[in-house]
Amino acid sequence: MxxxxxxxxxxxxxxxxxxxxxxxxxxxxxxxxxxxxxxxxxxxxxxxxxxxxxxxxxxxxxxxxxxxxxxxxxxxxxxxxxxxxxxxxxxxxxxxxxxxxxxxxxxxxxFRAEIPVASIFTIPPQVSIVSLPSLPKVSQSDLPKRGKPLVGIYHTHTSESFIPNSGVTHTPGGQRGDIVEVGAAMVKQFAKHNVIAIQSSDIHDYPSFMKAYNKSEITVQQMVKENPSLQALFDIHRDAGRRDETTVVINGVPMARILIIVGKGQPGLEQPRWEQNYAFAKAIDDKLNQYYPGVSLGMDVVDWRYNQHLHPHALLFEMGCQYNTKEETIRTIEIIADIVAEILAK
Known part of the structure; x- marks a missing residue:
C-alpha cells in the first residue's frame, strides 16, 4: 500500500x-x-x-x-x-x-510521430455466409518450425477501446484497452491451427501518445531478437470513423471491417522491405475477398513506416472503429488468424 x-x-x-x-x-x-x-x-x-x-x-x-x-x-x-x-x-x-x-x-x-490518418469509405455491403466457401484445414505437419513462435502481436496504441464496451475511446491513465483483448483472441485462434503466437501487452501510448511508435519499436526489436522464428508481425489497432462504414453483416451477424496499412517509408525514414510487406498484405486481402467479401476495406500504402522496416512480414491492422463492439472485432480477427494460418502453411 x-x-x-x-x-x-x-x-x-x-x-x-x-x-x-x-x-x-x-x-x-x-x-x-x-x-x-x-x-x-x-x-x-x-x-x-x-x-x-x-x-x-x-x-x-x-x-x-x-x-x-x-x-x-x-x-x-x-x-x-x-x-x-x-x-x-x-x-x-x-x-x-x-x-x-x-x-x-x-x-x-x-512523420516521425507517425500519426495514423482515418480514411472515409462507402457503406458496407450485406453478404450471405451461406455462399462462402470453408477455409481449408491446416494440419500441424504443414506448418514450418513447429514448436516455435510463428506470429508476433503487439499494440502501439494500447489504450484503444470500443465505446459500446468501455464507454470511452481510450482508457485513461496508462490502462490497457479493449484492443489488447482483441489481440489475445487472435492468439487463441492461432492455437486452434497449432500455430504458436505471442502477444506483447506492453503499454506504449502512455504517458505520451505522440511517442508511442518510439516505444513500440523497442518492443518489436526485442520480439524479433528473442524469436527469430517469427514469420509475421501484426500491430493491431482500433480505427476511427463511422459504424456504418466499418461494419459488415454476414448472415445476420455483424463484423468489424479491417483496413490493412502498409508503410512505404520516406527520406529519413527508409523502409526497404515495404514491397515484401505489401505482397504479404495482398495475400491476406485476396483471401479475405475470396472467403469473406465485404470484410476487407482493402490496403492503404502510406509514406510512413509503422515499425514495418523491422520485419519482411510486418503489417498494421485497423479494426472497426470506436462505435464497433469488441465482440464484432474479435469475430474478424479470428478469420484473419484462419487466413494467416493457411498462408503460413504454404
Whole structure:
C-alpha cells in the first residue's frame, strides 16, 4: 500500500509540474507578444473617464481575440492584428517540441510521430455466409518450425477501446484497452491451427501518445531478437470513423471491417522491405475477398513506416472503429488468424 501511495503521489507531482510548465510557457508567450507589439494596458486617469466605454472594449477585444478565435466573429478589432514576432514563434516552437517532439520548422518531425490518418469509405455491403466457401484445414505437419513462435502481436496504441464496451475511446491513465483483448483472441485462434503466437501487452501510448511508435519499436526489436522464428508481425489497432462504414453483416451477424496499412517509408525514414510487406498484405486481402467479401476495406500504402522496416512480414491492422463492439472485432480477427494460418502453411 505504501508503494502504491508513493506512486500516486509521484504521478500527482508529475501532473502538477506539467501544468506549471504549461502555464509558465503561456505566460511568457503572452508577455512577449504584448511587449513586442507595444500593447499598452489602459490606466484609469481623469482623462480616461472621458473616453467611451467601447474604446476599452475594442482594445481588450483585440488582445483577447489573438488567442480565442471565436471572439473575432463577434466584434472585429478596429485595426488588423499584427503578425506575431519571431520570438513568439520561437516560444511556440519550443513548447510544441518539448511536449510532442514535433518541430513546426521541420515537417519530418511530424512523420516521425507517425500519426495514423482515418480514411472515409462507402457503406458496407450485406453478404450471405451461406455462399462462402470453408477455409481449408491446416494440419500441424504443414506448418514450418513447429514448436516455435510463428506470429508476433503487439499494440502501439494500447489504450484503444470500443465505446459500446468501455464507454470511452481510450482508457485513461496508462490502462490497457479493449484492443489488447482483441489481440489475445487472435492468439487463441492461432492455437486452434497449432500455430504458436505471442502477444506483447506492453503499454506504449502512455504517458505520451505522440511517442508511442518510439516505444513500440523497442518492443518489436526485442520480439524479433528473442524469436527469430517469427514469420509475421501484426500491430493491431482500433480505427476511427463511422459504424456504418466499418461494419459488415454476414448472415445476420455483424463484423468489424479491417483496413490493412502498409508503410512505404520516406527520406529519413527508409523502409526497404515495404514491397515484401505489401505482397504479404495482398495475400491476406485476396483471401479475405475470396472467403469473406465485404470484410476487407482493402490496403492503404502510406509514406510512413509503422515499425514495418523491422520485419519482411510486418503489417498494421485497423479494426472497426470506436462505435464497433469488441465482440464484432474479435469475430474478424479470428478469420484473419484462419487466413494467416493457411498462408503460413504454404
Amino acid at each position: 505504501l508503494i502504491i501511495s508513493q506512486r500516486k503521489c509521484y504521478t500527482r507531482k508529475k501532473q502538477y509540474w506539467s501544468k506549471v510548465i504549461i502555464l509558465v510557457g503561456a505566460a511568457i508567450l503572452l508577455l512577449s507578444y504584448f511587449c513586442l507589439n507595444n500593447y499598452t494596458i489602459p490606466v484609469i486617469t481623469p482623462s480616461s473617464f472621458d473616453l467611451p466605454t467601447t474604446h476599452f472594449r475594442s482594445q481588450w477585444h483585440g488582445v483577447l481575440s489573438q488567442g480565442i478565435p471565436g471572439l473575432q466573429t463577434v466584434i472585429e478589432p478596429p485595426h488588423p492584428p499584427k503578425k506575431p514576432p519571431h520570438i513568439v514563434k520561437a516560444v511556440l516552437r519550443n513548447l510544441l517540441l518539448f511536449f510532442t517532439e514535433i518541430d513546426i520548422t521541420d515537417i519530418r518531425s511530424l
